[in-house]
Amino acid sequence: MRYLVRSVPQEVADEVRRTRRAPDYGHPAHLELASGTGPCRCCLRPFAPGREQRLLFTFRPRADDGSLMAPGPVFIHADHCDAYAGEGFPDALRDLPLAFEARSSGSRVTALLAGAGVPAETQMSTLFASDQVRWLHLRHAEAGCFIARIERAA
Ligand SMILES: [Zn+2]
Structure with missing residues (x-):
């Protein structure tokens, strides 16, 4: 069986970097030096603690059928990275x-x-x-x- 693994869409990550606000909620995204490995929910690579800046914001994953999905906190690289678009499990x-x-x-x-x-x-x-x-x-x-x-x- 083959799998498709997708996280925060590129356009959402780009919007958070541009506006420094959480999409749909509007509260400020928090900028900090990574203190853990995460991973980044855009490129799905671990952060380099103490070296890379990251943004924390509230994200609500999409549902297929309009059901109410719980929002939660996620980190992404503060600088541009490419959303994971590879085949299979990263x-x-x-x-x-x-x-x-x-x-x-x-x-x-x-x-x-x-x-x-x-x-x-x-x-x-x-x-x-x-x-x-x-x-x-x-x-x-x-x-x-x-x-x-x-x-x-x-
Ligand atoms: Zn990243």
Whole structure:
């Protein structure tokens, strides 16, 4: 099975960098020197702590069916970076603690896997084995924050 991993869209990241405000909410984005590895929710690469600037803002992932998705805090590089558009699971995320959350219709959470040391592909194929599962949310297993949305590639 092939997967599509997508996080904060390029246009949203660019808007936050330009306006320094959270889209849809309007409160100021917070600029800081990275104190942790993140990752950046635009390019999906870890931050270099103590060296790279990052912006913190509130982001609400989209839902397929108009259901109400919970907003949450995300970090992106303060300087331009390219939104991850690669094939498959980003290698840059493999060393981070990850949780895979299965979503079915109505955005209901139907399963959660956070197997440390278990390959991402194994966790994704386990969850996608259910026909009920429409997409996955990838979260940081310690901070809980949204990292990316994962879909079955056509
Ligand atoms: Zn980035």
